[in-house]
Amino acid sequence: MAYLELNNVYKTYGQGDHATEVLSNINLSIEEGEFVAIVGFTGSGKTTLVNLINGLLQPTRGEVLFKGLPVLGTSHERGVIFQNYSLLPWLTVGQNIYMAVKEAFPKKSKKELHEIVSEYVAMVNLTPAINKRPKELSGGMRQRVAVARALAMKPEMIIMDEPLGALDALTRGNLQDEILNIWGKEKRTALLITNDVDEGIYMADRIIPLRPGPKATLGPEFKIDIERPRDKTELNDNANFKETRNAIIEYLMDIGNERKSVEQEVYELPDLTPKSFVGHF
C-alpha cells in the first residue's frame, strides 16, 4: 500500500450546466520518503490538486488516501507551503512560526516551543530577522519563513505548491538547495508542484506531468535516475539529465500544441484573387 494514494479522483466546480470539471481521473501513488514533482502549465489545476491532497478541498468523485485512510480535512501530518507564502502580516517571523508550532505540539512547554522556533529559523538562515514582520522581508526571505513554518510542525509529508514560483532565478536556486538539504536530513515524503521542468528534475525522484485543464489528468511518469546530491552546474552536462529534460519538455510541448490545434478555429475565407493592375498605368 502506497503512502499517499489518489484513486480515480475527479474535481468539479459549480453545478449543473455551469459545472467545470477541473481534474479528471487522477491516479497517483507516492511511497514513503519519496520526492515527487508534478509539472504543469499555469492554470492546469495544480493548486486544486494540492488542496485535495492537503485536505482543504474534497474530491467530487474518487478517493484520496493518506496512509490508507481517506483524507477528510487538514492534518498536522501534512505540512503545506503555499504559493503566496501566506504569512500573517501582523505577526513577526518568530510569532508566525510559534503559532504553528504551538498548534502542532500543544503539550510542550513554552520554552520547548521557543527552542523549536529558533531551531527552524536558524535552519532557513533567518535568525537575524526573527523579530521582523513579513512586510520588511524580501520575497525569498518570506518564502523561507513559510518553509520553516511548514517544517517546524514536523509533518510526515510536505506538500509544496509552486513554492518558488515568484522568486528570481538566483534566490530560487538557493532555496531549492535549502529545501533539498532539509529533506535529505529528515527524509520526509515530499510532493512538489511546479511549472519549472528543470526544478523538478533537480529536486525530485519522479516527475509526473499534469495535462492542462479543464479535465486535467496526470500524464506518464518520468523517473529521474541521477545520483544525489545533485550538482546544478554538472547537471547541465549530464546526458541522463538532458534526455529526461528533453523528453518531458517534448511531452509538454506536444500537449500544448494539441491543445492549440483543438482550440484553433478555421475561418472560411472568400475565394478571391487580387485584381491585376498591370497595364492600367
Next chain:
Amino acid sequence: MKQSITLDRVTKFMGLGFLITLKSLFTGDLDKEGFRNFLRKVVVPIASIFLFIGLWHMGAKSLYNIEAEYKIEKALTEQGQEAADAMKACIASGDVSCQPNTLPSPAQVWESYKSLLRDHQIISADKAAFAEKTAVINAKRIAEGKDPITYTGRPSFVDQILTSLKTVFAGFLLALVIAVPIGVIIGLSKTLRSSVNWLIQIFKPVSPVVWLLLVFMIVKTMTKDSNSDSAFIISFISVGLCSMWATLVNTAMGVASVDKDYINVAKVLKLGPVQKVFKVILPSSLPLIFTGLRITLSVAWMVLIAIELLAQSPGLGSFVWEEFQNGAIDSNSKIIVAMFVIGGIGFLLDRIMLTIQNTVSFNKTSGI
C-alpha cells in the same frame, strides 16, 4: 538628526504632514522641490484662509447694509421721516439697542471668542471662591452623611465643551461595545448576516432625532425612580445608537472578507474556532474595524450637537440653542464661535482616531 527624522515620521503618521514642510522653512533646508511643496502645502492653504475671511467679511458687511436699510425704510414707512433719521443716527453711532441682527463679521466673532474666554475665567474664579467658602461646611455635611453643597451657577463655554466631550466619548464607547462584538458575530455567520441585514438596512438611515425620541421613551420609564442625570443618559445613548452603524457594517464586512489565504493557513494549522477568531480573523479585519470606528466618532460628534440641542442636556448643542433663543447682540457671533470650536474639535478627534488606526493596522506600519 535621528531624533528629527522620528519626529517627522510621527507628524506624518498623524496626518499632519504639512508641519514638516513648515519646519523645513525655519531649519533652512529647502531645495527647489521643497520650496514647491512649501508653496503648495503652507502658502496656498494660508492664502485660502485669508480669502475665506475676506469673503466672509464682505458678505457680512453687505448683509449688514441690507438689514440696516430695511430697518430705516421700515421706520420711514411706519413712523415717518423723523424716526427714520433717528434710526439712521442710532445705527451709525453703534448703539447696541438698534444694531441690525444678521451674520456677524469675523471681527465680531473674534470679540465674542475673547469675551467667552473672559466669561470662563470669571466663572472659574467664582467656582473656586465657592469651593473655598463651602469647604468647611461640606466637610461637615459629608461627615454627617449629608450631600455636599454643589455649585449651581451657569456653566461657562469651556465647561460646555467638556460636557459635550464627555457625552460623545460615552456614546462612542457604547457604540464600540455594542457594534464590534455584534459585527464580528454577524461577519462570521452568513446565515446571521442575511437574517439581520434588513434590520441594519432599516435602522442605519434613521435620523438622530428619531433615535433620541425612541431612547427618550425607554429611558424615561426606566429612570423613573432614580434621580440620575437622565438628560445625559438619553443623549449619550442616542449618540451611541446613531453612530454605531458604521462600525457595525465595517466590522461585519472586515470579518466576512478576511483573505482566503489566511483562512487556509488557519485550516492547515488546525486552529480552534476561538484561536481562529482572535489570532487570524480579528487582526486581519482590524484596519476595517478602525475605519468604521473613525467614521463612528465623527458621526457621533456631528449628531451630538443636534441631540444636545433637542434633549436639553448641557453641552455645546444647548449652548448654541440657548444663544439662538437669547437674541442678544453678540448671540449670533457666539454661535459662530461655537461652530468653529465644534469643527476644530471634530478635526482633532478625527486625527486622533487616524493615529490610532495607523498604529494598529499592519499594512501601514512604518516601523515606529
